[in-house]
Amino acid sequence: MPPSQLHRVAVLVLEGAKPLDVGIPAQVFTTRASMPYEVRVCGAAPGLVTGGDGLSYYVTHGLDALAWADIVFVPGYRFPDREDPPRPVLDALTAAHRRGARLAAISTGAFALAATGLLDGKRATTHWHYARALAAKHPHVHVDENVLFVDEGSVLTSAGAASGIDLCLHILRRDLGVAASNHAARRLVAAPYRSGGQAQYVPRSVPEPLGERFAATREWALHRLAEPLTLETLAQHAAVSPRTFSRRFVEDTGYTPMQWVMRARIDLARELLERSERGVEQIAADVGLGTGANLRLHFQRILDTTPTEYRRTFTQGE
Numbered sequence: 311m312p313p314s315q316l317h318r319v320a321v322l323v324l325e326g327a328k329p330l331d332v333g334i335p336a337q338v339f340t341t342r343a344s345m346p347y348e349v350r351v352c353g354a355a356p357g358l359v360t361g362g363d364g365l366s367y368y369v370t371h372g373l374d375a376l377a378w379a380d381i382v383f384v385p386g387y388r389f390p391d392r393e394d395p396p397r398p399v400l401d402a403l404t405a406a407h408r409r410g411a412r413l414a415a416i417s418t419g420a421f422a423l424a425a426t427g428l429l430d431g432k433r434a435t436t437h438w439h440y441a442r443a444l445a446a447k448h449p450h451v452h453v454d455e456n457v458l459f460v461d462e463g464s465v466l467t468s469a470g471a472a473s474g475i476d477l478c479l480h481i482l483r484r485d486l487g488v489a490a491s492n493h494a495a496r497r498l499v500a501a502p503y504r505s506g507g508q509a510q511y512v513p514r515s516v517p518e519p520l521g522e523r524f525a526a527t528r529e530w531a532l533h534r535l536a537e538p539l540t541l542e543t544l545a546q547h548a549a550v551s552p553r554t555f556s557r558r559f560v561e562d563t564g565y566t567p568m569q570w571v572m573r574a575r576i577d578l579a580r581e582l583l584e585r586s587e588r589g590v591e592q593i594a595a596d597v598g599l600g601t602g603a604n605l606r607l608h609f610q611r612i613l614d615t616t617p618t619e620y621r622r623t624f625t626q627g628e
Contacts, residue, residue: 317485320379322403323369324387324395324422326362329345330471331416333386338478338494339381345494346486350375354399362388373402381481382406386436386471388419391443394613404428407464414466414481416474417508423465424448432469433460475500485625488581523548524562531571535578536598539571575599576612583621590617 313323319339332351339347346583350399352371359367382403394400404426414421420436421444423429427579429627430450433469441455443459454460459468459477468477469621475498484525506589531539542568545555575597594605602617 315346317347318378318380319347319383320371320375320381321349321351321383321385322376322399323351323353323359323361323367323423324399324419325360327359327367328362328386328388328417328471329365331387331419331474332361332367333387334416334471334474335383335414335478338475338482338498345490350378352376354396373398375410376402376406376411379406379411381409381412381414384415384419384422385474386415386419387420387422390418390421391440391447395422400426405557409492410464412464412466412481413451414468414477416468416477419469420444420467421447423467424451429467432462432465434465435460435469436467437470448598478615487584488577489584492581500580523550524559528563528570532574535571535575536596539598544571572608573612576608579605579609579617580613580620583617584624593617 317339319335320336332348336349336351339349340344343616350371351367351369351614352373352375353367353369355372356370357368359369361367384403399422403413403422407426408430413423413428415436416433417437418440419433420429421440424434424444424447431452432446433452433454434455435454436444438455441453444451445453455469457469458468458473459480461480466477466481466561468474479491479495479500527544539557540599541552544559545552548555550558556567559565559570563570565573578597579593579599582588582596586593589594590602590605594600594602597605599605599608606616609615609620613620
């Protein structure tokens with residue numbers, strides 16, 4: 311979608327809705343001058359919805375908001391394994407998806423999407439505590455409990471509450487580009503999502519003590535993308551052997567170190583294409599890819615488009 315196009319977001323509050331799960335998409339996509347989104351918080355019907363953790367919500371919209379929305383968020387709710395949401399809710403979700411809306415579940419909101427049948431045959435995730443329950447209740451869903459979120463195109467699912475931020479930033483990247491997503495991450499004081507344009511998921515962080523050390527090395531590398539970065543250089547910064555670094559890096563990010571560096575360079579190139587008028591040759595040098603031909607090669611391989619076409623997407627209508 312062109313970045314200037316208004317995106318309509320509905321946040322569907324079900325009985326027992328978790329406060330953080332409701333608040334994350336409502337805050338990330340709240341209407342502001344720099345964000346072309348309009349948000350409506352809705353329920354099965356307008357009025358008071360009893361939430362979880364001692365909170366309730368007064369929503370001004372009913373299921374008509376799902377017929378209006380381009381993106382529908384389904385926050386997590388209590389006891390999702392006990393019974394499905396009401397049939398009118400499931401029918402409205404199915405109709406929204408059929409109309410072309412994207413459906414995005416946070417945490418146990420995945421149970422509501424699974425109850426529609428829209429996750430059958432697809433990968434999905436949910437809060438780790440409920441992953442086995444989701445797999446047992448919906449055996450046709452390929453449940454992956456080792457990831458923060460899964461993007462299946464028109465249906466997206468995420469793990470616990472904090473991973474809802476990762477999912478929202480991922481959607482921002484798809485809609486508005488890397489620069490807008492990074493700006494939102496700074497506003498939220500959250501880590502920017504930099505795993506690459508084709509990434510379908512982000513594995514969970516590895517345990518201490520190497521998790522933080524490797525995160526520091528990734529941050530160090532992001533500030534040196536124009537410089538030569540090798541496996542040995544990265545391992546030396548992390549103070550581990552190249553073999554250990556490579557193995558644990560894959561566990562931490564889902565990529566080999568050099569795959570991750572390449573995607574980070576492409577991400578930086580995307581941001582420069584979005585926000586600057588630099589030529590392709592200059593951008594290639596700035597991100598450590600040397601030549602414009604090299605940048606075009608990897609851009610096409612990772613994003614299935616060219617730098618020129620990508621820039622045109624983010625300048626149309628200006």
